[in-house]
Amino acid sequence: MFSLTRENIKIAFGSIKSQLLRTILTVLIIAIGIMALVGILSCVSALQNSISGSFSSMGANTFNFQRYEFSNQRQSSRERQKINPVINYRNVKDFEDNYDYPFTKVAVSFTGTRAAEVKYDNKKTDPEVQIIGSNEYFIENSGLEIDNGRSLNVFDVENSNAVCVIGSDLQKALFPDVNPIDKTISIRGSKFKVVGVLKEKGSTFGNNQDLRVIMPIQKARSIFTNPNINYTLSVKVDKNDMLENAQEEAILTFRNIRGLNPIEDNDFGIERSDDLINRVAENTSTLYIAAWIISIITIFGSTIALMNIMLVSVSERTREIGVRKALGAKRRTIAFQFFMETIIIGQLGGILGILLGIAIGWSVSKGFELDFSTPWVAMIWATSIAFIVAVISGLYPATKAARLDPIESLRYE
Numbered sequence: 001m002f003s004l005t006r007e008n009i010k011i012a013f014g015s016i017k018s019q020l021l022r023t024i025l026t027v028l029i030i031a032i033g034i035m036a037l038v039g040i041l042s043c044v045s046a047l048q049n050s051i052s053g054s055f056s057s058m059g060a061n062t063f064n065f066q067r068y069e070f071s072n073q074r075q076s077s078r079e080r081q082k083i084n085p086v087i088n089y090r091n092v093k094d095f096e097d098n099y100d101y102p103f104t105k106v107a108v109s110f111t112g113t114r115a116a117e118v119k120y121d122n123k124k125t126d127p128e129v130q131i132i133g134s135n136e137y138f139i140e141n142s143g144l145e146i147d148n149g150r151s152l153n154v155f156d157v158e159n160s161n162a163v164c165v166i167g168s169d170l171q172k173a174l175f176p177d178v179n180p181i182d183k184t185i186s187i188r189g190s191k192f193k194v195v196g197v198l199k200e201k202g203s204t205f206g207n208n209q210d211l212r213v214i215m216p217i218q219k220a221r222s223i224f225t226n227p228n229i230n231y232t233l234s235v236k237v238d239k240n241d242m243l244e245n246a247q248e249e250a251i252l253t254f255r256n257i258r259g260l261n262p263i264e265d266n267d268f269g270i271e272r273s274d275d276l277i278n279r280v281a282e283n284t285s286t287l288y289i290a291a292w293i294i295s296i297i298t299i300f301g302s303t304i305a306l307m308n309i310m311l312v313s314v315s316e317r318t319r320e321i322g323v324r325k326a327l328g329a330k331r332r333t334i335a336f337q338f339f340m341e342t343i344i345i346g347q348l349g350g351i352l353g354i355l356l357g358i359a360i361g362w363s364v365s366k367g368f369e370l371d372f373s374t375p376w377v378a379m380i381w382a383t384s385i386a387f388i389v390a391v392i393s394g395l396y397p398a399t400k401a402a403r404l405d406p407i408e409s410l411r412y413e
Contacts, residue, residue, distance in 0.1 A: 015313065026345055027345060027348045028349070031353035034350050037295035037378060038375060040291035043364045043365070045375055049370065061236060065250070065254060068084055069270075086229070092231045101242075101250065102242070103239050105235070105238075106137060106233065106235050107233070107234040107235075108138070108231060108233060109134035110134075110224075110230065110231045112224035113131050113224060115127045117129070120185045120186070125170065131223075133220020147198060148181060150196050152195075163194075169200075169208060182195075188223050198210070235247075306346065309345075310397035314400055321406075322404065331402040338401045339395070354382050358375070358379075
């Protein structure tokens with residue numbers, strides 16, 4: 001049985017080589033359908049990875065107070081757009097003083113600028129560094145990690161120490177060959193000692209998360225004195241089962257701080273990282289559906305093409321089938337030969353489609369600075385689909401070849 005299978009596979013490869021141009025065109029047709037599936041799913045997966053990675057910077061079991069919700073609902077042209085007041089320093093200080101839910105940490109922060117120039121000795125960066133003023137919980141609540149040195153602590157914040165934690169890209173720019181810890185950098189004429197370096201986070205849609213400086217909030221307020229600074233509150237709950245209650249208590253506390261009565265809507269936004277990720281997943285599901293529709297249409301066409309080429313192959317090799325039957329070949333042997341030939345062509349198209357799809361996904365990810373990951377699920381689906389296409393396409397031609405009358409086949413010209 002094994003030797004017969006090996007012989008049929010050998011005959012199948014010989015037939016494929018004898019009709020090389022036709023085989024190549026068929027393989028390309030199958031590959032285009034598989035490429036569409038793998039390529040689009042790779043791009044969607046990379047998009048999800050990047051957005052999820054960006055939102056996960058909020059940290060686990062964390063919710064944020066901000067000026068607006070992540071996505072405002074569209075209002076009709078007759079309705080007046082509601083403008084929420086900024087979350088000012090008095091709001092965040094009152095929240096810190098009044099919110100005492102157990103097992104929680106409250107981080108307060110604001111962005112002083114996204115276009116600062118940072119200097120060290122005779123080196124300086126382009127004016128594109130983000131400066132963040134925060135308390136001691138910001139780094140932990142944001143899901144950031146320290147790669148070298150230490151984080152800001154309560155003594156730094158309470159004493160407004162001139163210390164800072166820098167991003168990895170800032171270290172590469174200013175301290176390529178030296179340890180940045182305890183070195184002094186200059187921002188808008190103020191000196192800061194570097195006490196820590198963050199682990200690399202990468203870029204999301206062109207926003208470099210590694211080119212920033214985090215300093216004690218009061219020190220940042222003394223440099224950036226804009227009266228309309230908008231602050232952010234981030235609350236981390238150490239116990240997952242207490243997250244919902246902690247959030248409800250926080251909303252009630254902040255509504256009281258804002259002076260809202262029970263019938264008024266919130267004039268602030270609150271977001272949780274898992275809510276945002278779920279929302280992104282819902283939006284990208286449309287792209288998944290589009291990928292499947294495009295690939296199914298193309299694969300349906302490739303199924304018809306592969307079936308046609310196998311029917312033509314049966315017609316061209318009718319005399320050969322007659323000779324094989326005259327020499328004692330059984331129906332299942334003839335059917336298996338053509339069936340194996342179809343499987344081989346289908347898998348060649350699947351492999352080529354997977355490679356092209358991955359190449360497209362990788363190129364798009366690099367072009368848009370997305371987090372590409374190998375689409376194993378899409379590859380498994382593609383391999384399965386290529387096999388199913390081959391089975392469907394080869395079933396009828398193989399059956400037709402097996403049922404040919406040997407005498408009529410030998411007289412076929």
